[in-house]
Amino acid sequence: MVSINTSNRLSIHEKEVTDTMQLTESQLNVRESVRRLAAERIAPQAKTVDEAAAFPWENFRLLGEHGLFGLHIPVSYGGKGFDLLCSSLAVEEIAAVCASTSVLLCTQALVTYTLLLGGSEGQKRRFLPPLAQGKVPGAFGVTEASAGSDVSNTQTTAEKTESGYVLNGRKVFITNAGEAGIYIILTRTSEHRTRGLSLFVVEQGTPGLSFGEKDEWMGMRGSVTREVILENVWVPHDHLIGNEGEGFQTIMNVFNRTRTLVGAQGVGIARGAFEYVLRYLQERKQFGTSLSDFQMIQGTLADLAMQIEASRLLVHQASQKIDAKAQGVEMYASMAKCHATDTAMKVTTEAVQLMGAYGYSRKNPVERMMRDAKVTQIYDGTNQIQRLIIARQLLRQ
Ligand SMILES: Cc1cc2nc3c(=O)[nH]c(=O)nc-3n(C[C@H](O)[C@H](O)[C@H](O)COP(=O)(O)OP(=O)(O)OC[C@H]3O[C@@H](n4cnc5c(N)ncnc54)[C@H](O)[C@@H]3O)c2cc1C
Numbered sequence: 001m002v003s004i005n006t007s008n009r010l011s012i013h014e015k016e017v018t019d020t021m022q023l024t025e026s027q028l029n030v031r032e033s034v035r036r037l038a039a040e041r042i043a044p045q046a047k048t049v050d051e052a053a054a055f056p057w058e059n060f061r062l063l064g065e066h067g068l069f070g071l072h073i074p075v076s077y078g079g080k081g082f083d084l085l086c087s088s089l090a091v092e093e094i095a096a097v098c099a100s101t102s103v104l105l106c107t108q109a110l111v112t113y114t115l116l117l118g119g120s121e122g123q124k125r126r127f128l129p130p131l132a133q134g135k136v137p138g139a140f141g142v143t144e145a146s147a148g149s150d151v152s153n154t155q156t157t158a159e160k161t162e163s164g165y166v167l168n169g170r171k172v173f174i175t176n177a178g179e180a181g182i183y184i185i186l187t188r189t190s191e192h193r194t195r196g197l198s199l200f201v202v203e204q205g206t207p208g209l210s211f212g213e214k215d216e217w218m219g220m221r222g223s224v225t226r227e228v229i230l231e232n233v234w235v236p237h238d239h240l241i242g243n244e245g246e247g248f249q250t251i252m253n254v255f256n257r258t259r260t261l262v263g264a265q266g267v268g269i270a271r272g273a274f275e276y277v278l279r280y281l282q283e284r285k286q287f288g289t290s291l292s293d294f295q296m297i298q299g300t301l302a303d304l305a306m307q308i309e310a311s312r313l314l315v316h317q318a319s320q321k322i323d324a325k326a327q328g329v330e331m332y333a334s335m336a337k338c339h340a341t342d343t344a345m346k347v348t349t350e351a352v353q354l355m356g357a358y359g360y361s362r363k364n365p366v367e368r369m370m371r372d373a374k375v376t377q378i379y380d381g382t383n384q385i386q387r388l389i390i391a392r393q394l395l396r397q
Contacts, residue, residue, distance in 0.1 A: 023089075030071065030086045034093040037066055046098035049222035050368050053214075055137075055179045056222050059101045063094075064134015069108045072257075073116065078129030084257055085319035088264040092312070095268025096275070099372035100222025102268060104137070106261045106380075107175045107223075111138030113257045114184045118199060118242040118250035127182055127201060136181030136204075141171035141228050142251060149385050151186070151248065152194050156230060158187035158240075165240065167200060167208075167233040173379075177226035178211040180204065185230065186251065189244045197247035201239045208233035219371030255381060256329050257322060259337035262380045263315040266340030269376065270308045270347035273369040277351040280358070297354065304347045311340035331393040338386035341376035348373045 023031070041062055049056045063069060071086040073079025080086075087109060095102035112131050115124055130136045147153040156169025167187055171177075183202040190196035202209055212227030242250060278301065281292040291297055318336040321329050348370035352359035359366050377383045 023085075026082060027086055027089060030082065031089040031093060033066070034068065034090045037062070038093045038097045042094060042101055043097035046101075046365065047368070049098055049100050051221075053216075053221040055176070055224045056101060056104070059098070059222075060104050060134060060137060063101070063104055067133070068094075068105060069112070069134050070132030072109070073112055073128060073132040077116075077124050078132040079112075083319070083323040084260060085316060085323055088261060088315050088319045091261050091264040092268040092271070092315070095265040096272035098222070099265065099269050099272075099369065099376075100220050102265050103175060103220060103223040106258055106265060107140065108134075108138050109261055110140035110254060110258050111182060111184050113254045114140065114199060114241060114250060115201075117253050118246060120238070120242075122238060123201065123241065131182060137176045137179050138182045138184070139174050139176040139180035139228070141174045141177070141183055141185045143171060143173050144169065145172055149382060151251070152197070154186055154188050154197055156185065156187045158189050158198055158200060160189070160244075164234050164236045165200065167202065167230045167235065169230050171228040171230075173215060173225045174228045175223055175225050177224075177228045178214070179224060183209070183228065184241070185228070186247050192245070194248040195245045198244045199241040199247040199250055200235055201241060202230070202233060202235055206233055206235065218374060219368070220375050221371075252330070256318075256333040259333040259380050259386070260315060260318040260322065262376055263311065263318065263333075263336035263338075263340035266337070266342075266344035266373070266376050267308060267312045267315055269344040269369050269373050270304075270311065270340070273344075273348045273351040273366045274304055274308060276364070276366055277354050277359075280355055284355075284358075291354070300350060300354065304350055307339075307343040308347065311336070311343045314339050328393060331390050334381075334386035334389040337380065338383045338390070341373070342383060344373040344376055345370075 042059060067080050068090050070079030071082045071090055072084050075081040091102050091105050094105060108131060112128060115128055131138050142151060144155055146155060158165045158167050167185060181204045185200050185202050187198055187200060188196050189198040208231045210229045215225045281297060282290050284291045314336040318332040321332050348366060351366040352370050355364065355366060358364055
């Protein structure tokens with residue numbers, strides 16, 4: 001086995017073209033401190049987190065202690081009062097060393113952005129602080145067996161009664177289910193395919209709320225998903241998020257933010273694999289010279305580096321447009337998600353190839369990164385759906 005000297009080498013950080021994007025001082029500080037946390041505390045555990053295939057509570061608490069769930073949440077609700085770009089920077093840094101741990105940030109953002117964008121003042125004050133400070137994990141329940149890409153086919157119902165709402169249905173593949181304290185659940189409150197959908201908060205321990213077995217996945221094994229089962233789950237009226245019928249619009253607005261974060265996750269996974277393979281190729285000798293001396297390999301490295309930089313720029317652009325409350329952000333969020341996660345798949349697959357048997361080995365991290373990359377092309381809306389969104393917006397103009 002070739003041993004890789006990771007010290008005394010220029011890292012890709014020092015070559016980052018996107019440093020010229022003029023990040024603010026607080027954004028640079030966030031990136032620097034999360035990069036250190038990732039290197040010192042998260043990276044050494046990444047292999048164990050993958051192999052344990054359980055919810056990584058230790059890492060969840062660590063991210064909470066460092067305020068990373070609350071970066072985009074106002075101080076008045078227990079957050080740090082920064083912006084989406086700060087959260088994107090944090091997700092990239094964590095994903096570069098442990099993609100499963102970065103899912104914790106993306107999933108918490110699905111829940112906190114739902115409350116920020118659709119919740120009442122009372123809901124924000126009550127539910128955001130524990131989520132922002134990492135006291136409890138959240139879960140976001142949209143997908144059903146017959147409502148995957150087609151969210152408008154949601155079958156879970158919420159029936160209004162005098163005292164509250166009664167929820168019935170089943171949600172599948174829900175990240176953090178069984179571990180979370182706060183659940184966002186998309187339900188049907190009337191017939192209309194999209195304007196009949198409504199969101200609710202359901203708290204852990206509510207009678208009638210239960211969970212299926214832990215799902216088994218190819219990658220992201222440190223991220224736990226289960227079925228969420230709702231059998232006559234009663235919640236008070238004030239657990240409805242916004243008004244009846246606003247659920248679909250709210251989750252689309254949430255997805256603009258979280259798809260951007262999944263894009264950041266793609267950039268991070270790609271960068272992690274690229275940095276590793278870059279060092280490896282300089283150390284591994286064949287035919288009497290370093291692999292990195294071969295032009296064919298140099299061409300591949302250049303292609304991969306270009307795609308990573310382009311992906312990061314798309315993620316930063318989408319983040320900045322959303323932070324600036326620009327119009328038409330859907331297309332930019334979808335471009336960031338789609339390009340960056342396709343890049344993660346491409347870079348990790350090439351990284352395995354460039355390392356030969358050593359890349360395919362479980363002793364090195366790139367095979368894990370390749371397995372982790374795959375699902376980023378699937379969740380938060382598949383990349384085919386992102387392409388549909390981009391094309392629809394282009395054709396509307
Ligand atoms: C690890 C993991 C974690 C997840 N976490 C959550 C979570 O926390 N909360 C949650 O609600 N969901 C979650 N999901 C579900 C995820 O969001 C869905 O799997 C995803 O939206 C796709 O739905 P589907 O799997 O039913 O695929 P389908 O919708 O059945 O799609 C199958 C294939 O057909 C393609 N396709 C579908 N429609 C079209 C179309 N119109 N044009 C072209 N191609 C199309 C898709 O792109 C895909 O390739 C998670 C999934 C995974 C794997």
